[in-house]
Amino acid sequence: MRQYAKPTLPPLPVEPDGLAPPSARLQHQGQSQALTASRWPARLDLLQGISGLALALFLVAHMAFVASILVSEEMFYRVARFFEGEWLFGTPHPWLVSLVAAGVTGLLIVHAWLALRKFPASYRQHSAFAAHRRRLRHVDTSLWWLQVVSGFILFFLTTIHLYDMLSQPALIGPYESADRVWSGRMWPIYLALLFTAEVHGGIGLYRLALKWGWFVGDAPNRGRLRLRRVRHVFTAFFVTLGLVTLLAYADLGRNHAAHAGERYQPPPSAEPARS
């Protein structure tokens, strides 16, 4: 009869192929060890999402405010004064607008800086991704690229606009803004800004939902299709609203061109506080 040695587990040697000793790897498991991995990747990832979400929400709100011109010139005037804190201090304080503009600029820089981490960092990466995108012919992959491109463009366009708001915060009003659009020749910038911002924001919100698994439901494929439809509606709605609004400003600016630089004066009835 055979004699069996009791199975034992002597220490395992280091592998010749340069792998870490398995015993060390085994020890790793089953117990929480000292935390070594940086927590920053998680925080930065969250920040990227939060900054994007904040910018997208700002974009939506911003569109609502500027679109108030469609109601009436006076409506827009009131909205502008509102943001200058007139309701709080009694008199408008345009520096509040500068403050918001500065805040948005800061958010934009943070968001762009965080997003830059994911951009192709070299020609090799760039061409690898470009080739991949062409080969794959895949919607979500192409959407990301569209986001990269639109984000890149946005960074410059928004900077121009934000500098305006920072440096001339008082010049927000029906005539002031319309003059900027028409006589100030800003409409091409705003037109480009409208499309890129809405496309970028729409895709961004859509991808944010997918990334964190929000509003997807139990069936991921159907959830994604639903989100895509929502995105299309979102983009179409805001692009249309933006176009109409821009047209309204352009029209107002064209009619006001002869008096460019003249500030809007609300009808007296609207100014009871200042009389």
Added chain:
Amino acid sequence: MEIIHSDVLVIGGGLAGLRAALAARKRGREVIVLSLVPPKRSHSAAAQGGMQASLANAARGAGDNEDVHFEDTVRGSDWGCDQEVARLFAHVAPKAVRELAAWGVPWNRVEAGARTAIVDGKPVVIEEPAAAHGLITARDFGGTRQWRTCYVADGTGHAMLYTVSDQSIAAGIPVHERREAVALIHDGERCHGAIVRDLTNGRLCAYVARATCIASGGFGRLYQVTTNAVINEGIGAAIALDTGVVPLANMEAVQFHPTAIFPAGILVTEGCRGDGGLLRDVDGHRFMPDYEPEKKELASRDVVSRRMEAHIRAGKGVAHPYGEHLWLDITLLGAAHIERKLREVKEISQYFLGIDPAKQWIPVRPAQHYSMGGIRTDAHGAARGLKGLFACGEAACWDLHGFNRLGGNSVAETVVSGMIVGEAIADFCATPAGELTVSTALIRRCFERAQAEFAGIAESRGKENAALLLREMQATMTARVGIVRHGDTLHTAVDALQGLLRRSLDLGLRSSRPGANPELTQAWRLRKMLKLALCVAWGALQRTESRGAHYREDFPRRNDADWLKRTLATWPDPELTLPALAYEALDVTRMELPPGWRGYGARDAIEHPLTTARQAEVDAIRARLAGADRHTVQDALLPFRDLLPPHLRGANARLGDPA
């Protein structure tokens, strides 16, 4: 010449090889595994339906134990198996399942309460006991008295292979992928490793080891229509045969699986029938009950395959441009069951047939599936003929399966034999005989011989095309050494194969791609495969009886009187075109279950002269020990525990056990 040393060299990275490697590794041995492909791509992953182990958790498995599993296995083998090995196996299988459960295999579990299952074509309500809730469940499979087949949907082999492979990675076992053992290093008495070819660049090197274990799987690719992966060419067995001293046993015992999709030959699991699927003919008639009133679709595979072929011959096949087939109907199981438990079947039907099996019948016809034969080993996996050589899994003839393997017993065999053989290898390495005493001259001689063999083929400018010869061989095997055999056709097959072997000496390569040339690889393998094919065909011709999967029209009865023995094929002279056959008798006087009727299939065996006496003896022992517990009775009939390492000897716990 590069030489790589280790304690243990395992040839083959499937379930059996990896499990043996793990066992040896856990005993502190340095192990290297060679694999033709990344190990998780091994053919073990293709096992779908499950693994047999007598856990007896499921309601329909109640009362199951090692004894029932043992008897099912022996009957399934048509008494061709080694009963001692079948005992080892039935005893260790529950341990293997439980070990795998602890390692992470997501076995399907018992859900307490009533559920509806399809049994014999009708819905039946099964009440699963609350006590078993959350334990490993089982499904029905062919040739078993209880529902014993543990499963992970229909990806059992995949889940097992991934788990065992991950454990081998955790244990730091290096797997040298895309490397093929092309010759054993031996001196006629002791095996010292293997000469190995790197399939990515064609380079040869020597692996020297104290123990070598061949676990390279089966040789399904000798056949044209097979469920086997393209890597199942039997090269592991072939290099053992090439030594001239290591016998391959029962090579004629080749299993045909009843349900391979037609015409591609891709497997759909026996679980389809186990879960209630039916076989239908051209008229939509369920024909199996006509032939097998007892087990119907769930007779053993050899019986079902034979009945299917007979039914097709009787004109009941469905015509198709590529031949005839029958139908597998699983529509009655419902879409929900198919989605959860038969997903691979669903995917395969969708992708390869363009049908939804929940709505349409699957065209099937039997195809080569498994090789019961292989490198003859003892109960510890030590190969005959060379010390230091071991084998396990499908490559071996451990002889668990005899002449027909039960579904669910092969993945079970891989891990169980891996557990046992791996320990035996570690034991061997600990003995003086396990010391490495090889001379560099011997290594060089073997290396140069292999080198010359490849150079000879690469430079040959003969007129034969390896790919065409291979196809001829495969066509010959499927047509003439298939499910139904006859002396005349076997004769013509042997002649044809010998002719092919001679022609294979006159190969001409059409390409000279530097590095790893696939044509060179194929041409080299061709000769090995032809020799294996000749072992199968020649052994089948000599065996003038029908047993299990080996069915001779001209000798339709099982003949225990003359053929209760194992065929041993060796190839002593490389110049010859036929193997030398010898026979090893099975000892009826030591059988726990003497030969009898299987409970299905034909009932006309020619009895062995000692059967009656042994049966009387067994009956007497049982009568004497009436009232004793089953382990005591069993031990009196066929003691086997001493063959196991101590940690595998314990009794298996079951739910119903007295506390």
Added chain:
Amino acid sequence: MIPLLRHSARPSRPRRLTLQILRYNPATPEIAPYLQDFAIDESDGMTLFIALNEIRASQDPSLQFDFVCRAGICGSCAMLVDGRPALACRTLTRDCGPRIVLAPLPFFELIGDLSVNTGKWMRGTAERLQTWIAQTQPVDLDALEARMEPALAEAIYELDRCIECGCCIAACGTAQMREDFVGAVGLNKIARFRLDPRDTRSDADFYELIGDDNGVFGCMSLLGCHDFCPKQLPLQTQIAFLRRKMAVEGWR
């Protein structure tokens, strides 16, 4: 099987297919990669497995490619079919145009022609992410197995169905740019083991493995992995789930 298909009578005239295959042999680096055309008659139910073997048998015996199971379960034969990752063995030619472009999977080490070394990368990933249940004590082989809820076992299997074919990596825009990215295959494995009660690692342990830009935070949710997974694994939801868990872990 192949000749069986080949010699059959066909009702209508077969299409003539052109397979355009990327050829490259690392043993002859002086020959730059090039596309080579092979013409072949389409047969009924022809897959790329059949077509490629036919080409190797009758036109170019040196053509390199990998097939093992040829049934869509082993993951060996992933390649770019008309630019998109797919399992060649179960790609029917009738679903393709008359001109089919085949290229090896990008990202992985090229062995030759259509053959890439996925195995080496997958093993490295398994070691890096420790994709196994650690054995802290020996298993009691004689005792009843630990119980598990049936639904949990099925949920684990759902994620365990990955075949490591590499399609998700080839379809991943991030992986094309950053070679240290673990990809969906790696993240799915972490999700699988995280779900498994037999794995005793905590989220803090998993954060060590995937809590950076080479892990879950590197994923840009392009979802090529999800859309090209031949096993239809729920990669989109699993990665999002892990991201939430790891973000919570990282915010601590």
